[in-house]
Amino acid sequence: MASHAKPESIEGGCLCGSIRYTVNFPRDHDFDNAVTTCQCEQCRKGTGVLFLRAHKVPMSAVTFQSQSTLKNYHATPGYARGICTNCGSFLSWREEDSEFISLAVGCFDNKYLTKYGRVLAASQKHVWCGEEIPGVTDHLQGNKWRHDNEGEGAELLSSSKP
Ligand SMILES: [Zn+2]
Ligand SMILES: [Zn+2]
Numbered sequence: 001m002a003s004h005a006k007p008e009s010i011e012g013g014c015l016c017g018s019i020r021y022t023v024n025f026p027r028d029h030d031f032d033n034a035v036t037t038c039q040c041e042q043c044r045k046g047t048g049v050l051f052l053r054a055h056k057v058p059m060s061a062v063t064f065q066s067q068s069t070l071k072n073y074h075a076t077p078g079y080a081r082g083i084c085t086n087c088g089s090f091l092s093w094r095e096e097d098s099e100f101i102s103l104a105v106g107c108f109d110n111k112y113l114t115k116y117g118r119v120l121a122a123s124q125k126h127v128w129c130g131e132e133i134p135g136v137t138d139h140l141q142g143n144k145w146r147h148d149n150e151g152e153g154a155e156l157l158s159s160s161k162p
Contacts, residue, residue, distance in 0.1 A: 004119050006031050010112040012103065014089035020065040023057055023103070031119040035105065036149070039137055040128035042075045046083075047090045047104065050137050053121055054093065054102035062101060125149055129157055 013020040043052035072080035082092035124142030146155040
């Protein structure tokens with residue numbers, strides 16, 4: 001995937017436009033390993049789609065131009081899920097004691113997804129696959145983890161190459 005063009009910055013926001021942000025990717029940003037899909041029930045219900053696809057960047061890479069309707073919802077203490085209180089968009093989640101934020105790639109503006117989709121949204125890392133839906137969400141290629149992919153107890157369920 002290294003041959004795919006990478007953006008220096010992108011813009012995104014919620015459906016109603018009251019939350020807008022710019023991401024300035026650090027020079028050493030690892031695009032190939034930044035995207036994760038999650039099949040946990042919290043992400044499923046929080047987003048309304050069968051699995052979340054999110055791109056992890058340092059908090060310092062994100063600048064909000066407007067965020068008056070941004071609210072953090074905590075389904076689990078210590079984990080903030082960023083939503084727009086006006087339109088309901090799910091924009092991000094983050095572990096609050098970390099320096100990183102995972103941005104829902106569906107909130108990136110279309111022009112960036114069209115041009116840089118492979119490096120912004122394609123994922124070989126899939127977490128919470130213990131909750132995948134047989135015949136519906138179990139088709140992803142890459143490394144599948146039962147729960148989280150890091151820390152103690154991380155369990156790799158399967159690995160496949162595209
Ligand atoms: Zn909104
Ligand atoms: Zn999740």
